[in-house]
Amino acid sequence: MTTGQAEPMVKIRSLRKRFGSVEVLKGIDLDVPHGQVVCVVGPSGSGKSTLLRCVNRMETIDSGRIWVDGELMGYAERGGRLHLLAPAELCRQRRPIGMVFQRFHLFPHRTAIENVMEGPVTVLGTSRAEARRQATELLERVGLSDRADHYPAQLSGGQQQRVAIARSLAMRPKLMLFDEPTSALDPELVQEVLAVMRDLAASGMTMMVVTHEMGFAREVGDQLVFVDGGVIVERGDPREVLAAPKNDRFRTFLGQVL
Amino acid sequence: MEVTSTGSSAGSQDGEPSAQVPVELPIEAVRPPRPGRVIGAGVALLFLVWLAYTVIVNENLHWDVIVSFLMDGRILGGLWVTIQLTVFSMAIGLVLGVLAAVMQLSDNPVLRGTSGLYTWFFRGTPLLVQLIFWFNIGLVFPSFGIGVPFDGPKLIEWQANELITPFTAALLGLAINEGAYMAEIVRAGIRSVDPGQREAAEALGMSHGQVLRRVVLPQAMRVIIPPTGNQFISMLKTTSMVSVIAGAELLTVAQRIYLGNFEVIAMLIVASIWYVVLTTIASIGQHFIEKRFERGHAALGARVRRNLRPFAKEPA
Numbered sequence: 001m002t003t004g005q006a007e008p009m010v011k012i013r014s015l016r017k018r019f020g021s022v023e024v025l026k027g028i029d030l031d032v033p034h035g036q037v038v039c040v041v042g043p044s045g046s047g048k049s050t051l052l053r054c055v056n057r058m059e060t061i062d063s064g065r066i067w068v069d070g071e072l073m074g075y076a077e078r079g080g081r082l083h084l085l086a087p088a089e090l091c092r093q094r095r096p097i098g099m100v101f102q103r104f105h106l107f108p109h110r111t112a113i114e115n116v117m118e119g120p121v122t123v124l125g126t127s128r129a130e131a132r133r134q135a136t137e138l139l140e141r142v143g144l145s146d147r148a149d150h151y152p153a154q155l156s157g158g159q160q161q162r163v164a165i166a167r168s169l170a171m172r173p174k175l176m177l178f179d180e181p182t183s184a185l186d187p188e189l190v191q192e193v194l195a196v197m198r199d200l201a202a203s204g205m206t207m208m209v210v211t212h213e214m215g216f217a218r219e220v221g222d223q224l225v226f227v228d229g230g231v232i233v234e235r236g237d238p239r240e241v242l243a244a245p246k247n248d249r250f251r252t253f254l255g256q257v258l
Numbered sequence: 259m260e261v262t263s264t265g266s267s268a269g270s271q272d273g274e275p276s277a278q279v280p281v282e283l284p285i286e287a288v289r290p291p292r293p294g295r296v297i298g299a300g301v302a303l304l305f306l307v308w309l310a311y312t313v314i315v316n317e318n319l320h321w322d323v324i325v326s327f328l329m330d331g332r333i334l335g336g337l338w339v340t341i342q343l344t345v346f347s348m349a350i351g352l353v354l355g356v357l358a359a360v361m362q363l364s365d366n367p368v369l370r371g372t373s374g375l376y377t378w379f380f381r382g383t384p385l386l387v388q389l390i391f392w393f394n395i396g397l398v399f400p401s402f403g404i405g406v407p408f409d410g411p412k413l414i415e416w417q418a419n420e421l422i423t424p425f426t427a428a429l430l431g432l433a434i435n436e437g438a439y440m441a442e443i444v445r446a447g448i449r450s451v452d453p454g455q456r457e458a459a460e461a462l463g464m465s466h467g468q469v470l471r472r473v474v475l476p477q478a479m480r481v482i483i484p485p486t487g488n489q490f491i492s493m494l495k496t497t498s499m500v501s502v503i504a505g506a507e508l509l510t511v512a513q514r515i516y517l518g519n520f521e522v523i524a525m526l527i528v529a530s531i532w533y534v535v536l537t538t539i540a541s542i543g544q545h546f547i548e549k550r551f552e553r554g555h556a557a558l559g560a561r562v563r564r565n566l567r568p569f570a571k572e573p574a
Binding site for chain 1: 452454455457458459460461462463464465466468472473476477
């Protein structure tokens with residue numbers, strides 16, 4: 001399961017999560033080594049988004065452990081006991097983990113560049129001038145230098161999602177989580193977002209991507225994980241598992257999405 | 259019909275319909291008669307003229323007295339107190355409202371309960387009763403002090419009778435009552451913000467306070483401001499209730515004058531004229547504020563328009 005050197009960037013062990021009486025994650029083990037792209041696929045309601053949201057503790061967990069870059073998420077272990085982290089500590093843990101949402105969630109009252117500056121200025125205490133300089137660079141990286149002073153409502157879905165990626169990158173993350181980043185986009189806008197993600201992967205960013213884009217998974221993914229009913233049903237090299245799926249449910253799923 | 263059909267068929271035969279000059283078909287239609295409209299307008303107009311006539315020729319109204327008191331020093335003093343009471347109690351009410359709303363939405367059950375108790379009590383009792391209560395607070399608490407609670411030693415102490423003037427009692431009553439209503443308005447505003455906004459801000463590592471200040475409240479303002487304008491206009495008139503504790507505002511002053519000169523109706527009309535002037539000015543202000551907020555990010559309207567320009571130029 002572990003590929004490469006020492007500690008993986010993300011290490012998930014026996015993760016369980018329930019919403020009320022419904023258990024959505026029923027024991028997940030997963031490693032995301034440094035610099036790798038792990039694509040998580042599965043039918044809707046399979047728990048794949050919840051899995052992602054547990055990693056940066058947008059959701060609390062019911063049992064199991066999650067480590068990001070060797071640090072236990074959400075808890076501190078002292079004297080053989082787990083202690084819930086104080087809110088300020090949790091904020092510190094979330095800082096280096098970027099998250100991109102299906103529906104972008106840009107701040108509508110701020111322009112594209114102000115969206116990108118928001119994290120560094122508010123959370124890291126970067127000066128506005130410095131934040132603006134970095135934000136300009138990042139917007140250029142996602143190909144939107146000419147849209148810096150536009151409000152989100154004046155941008156297409158694809159452009160909004162690219163700004164959202166730039167906003168996450170402004171925090172200089174070591175891990176990026178993508179929660180169905182192209183699912184809310186018109187088909188012709190999907191590629192521009194995937195192109196940015198491809199560049200990001202090529203630059204060595206560690207990424208967890210919940211997606212329905214099998215082409216992207218095959219081309220960019222180092223590992224593909226198929227989640228169904230709250231458990232990982234199939235995993236492996238995307239090119240191999242997509243070419244010859246072993247599990248019946250995975251085969252049926254692929255038949256539906258491809 | 260004939261003209262257009264031949265025109266379009268010719269266009270499609272040539273294969274270049276865009277090169278065609280569009281045929282103009284102006285509409286100069288005759289309206290059907292609408293007698294009900296004319297009759298209705300006539301009746302309403304007649305009524306208004308009759309009303310104006312009876313008011314103007316009525317000798318009991320003493321128009322000369324009304325005019326002479328409109329700019330009376332005492333009336334203008336009362337007007338100033340009314341404006342002060344409105345502005346201060348709205349400002350304090352807004353702060354209390356934000357505080358109560360944030361408490362109401364917190365996950366701490368004690369804070370939620372405290373806030374709930376506040377809105378429940380102050381919306382559940384009449385303002386008039388609250389005003390009289392605050393004015394007579396000295397009967398319950400003869401003195402106020404800063405020091406150790408539960409009857410411990412006091413650092414400073416004031417007598418209620420010195421502290422509670424009609425103005426402070428009015429301010430307390432109006433502001434605390436207003437806060438209870440503002441809390442509901444602010445709460446609705448905060449809840450109108452997409453939860454995804456909070457998540458995006460938290461994912462950046464923002465603290466609860468930062469999420470509220472930087473992301474949630476600025477967006478909630480768009481929902482909060484229009485009803486707050488209504489509350490302000492309403493407050494201008496609600497201040498007249500303070501007359502029960504002789505608050506020295508517009509109505510109290512008008513009452514004092516008519517107790518001396520017996521020009522009851524004239525003085526009430528003088529006060530009403532000023533209330534209408536105040537609410538009209540406030541309504542105009544509200545109209546402009548709402549217009550700005552309807553446009554979304556309107557404080558920056560010019561910037562938005564400038565930003566839109568490249569879109570207009572862009573080929574589709």
